[in-house]
Amino acid sequence: MRNYYIAGNWKMHKTRSEAAELAKALVAQLKDGKHKYLVAPTFTSLETVGAIVKGSNILLGAQNCAPEEQGAHTGEVSVLQLKDLGVQAVILGHSERRHIYKEDDEFINKKVKLALKHGLEVILCVGELLEEREAGRAEAVCETQTVKGLAGVAAGDLGRITIAYEPVWAIGTGKTATPEDADAIHAYIRKVVGKLYGADAAQKIIIQYGGSVKPENAAQLMAKENIDGALVGGAALKADTFVPIAKFG
Structure with a gap:
C-alpha cells in the first residue's frame, strides 16, 4: 500500500517573514495529518522555514539545485549548501525549469x-505541453522524460524518488x-517504471499529480488507483x- 505524499511548491513567493507565518500555520494544522508532507520555499527562506518545520511531520524541500557540487556557477x-540548511528533498x-529555463533531460x-x-x-x-497532448504524444513525452530522468539511477535508490506528473x-x-x-x-508512467x-x-513508486490541484478536486484525484499525492502550486501559498488538500478524504 502506497502512502499519500502532499507537497507544496511555493515557487518565487513569500518573504522570510511571510514564509515563517505560513510554515507555523502548517505545522500547527497538519500535526495530526496522516499523510507525508513537504514544503519547498524559495532558497532565501529555507533556513527560516527549516527551523520551524524541524521535528514536525513536514519535510523541508528545495525547488531546484545545481548539477555540480561546487565551482564557478554564478547564481x-x-x-x-542545501544539505547544510537541513533540506531533505x-x-x-x-x-518551469524545462520550458522557461531550457533544462533538458x-x-x-x-x-x-x-x-x-x-x-x-x-x-x-514530468509532463506534456498542450500541443503535445493534442498531437496524441502525452504518453510518449512522459515516457521519454521518465526514462531519461532516471537514467543511471540504481534500483536501490528508487525508493527515494517520487515522480510528479504535471500536464504543463x-x-x-x-x-x-x-x-x-x-x-x-x-x-x-507506472508501466514505464515497471519496464525499467x-x-x-x-507498484511501490509514489506518483503525484500536479496542475491546479485545489481543495475542491483533491479528493476526486486522490481516489484514483494510480494517483498517490499532489505537488501543489498556487493552493500551497x-x-x-x-x-484541506493535505487532509483530503
Missing part, C-alpha cells in the same frame, strides 16, 4: 543523480486534467487552501 545553489525537472538527470548521491529525496517532474497546460491555468485522464497517464525496474518497483 546557482549546490546540493551541499529537492524538486527537479519542474516544467540529460541536465535534469545529472541533478537527480547528484541529489541521490548526497542522500536527498527527489521529486522528478494545467499548471497555474485553473485547468485540471480530469481524474480519469490523470490516472491514465499515472498508470502509463520490475513490477514490484512499479495559503494554509486555508493547502491544509
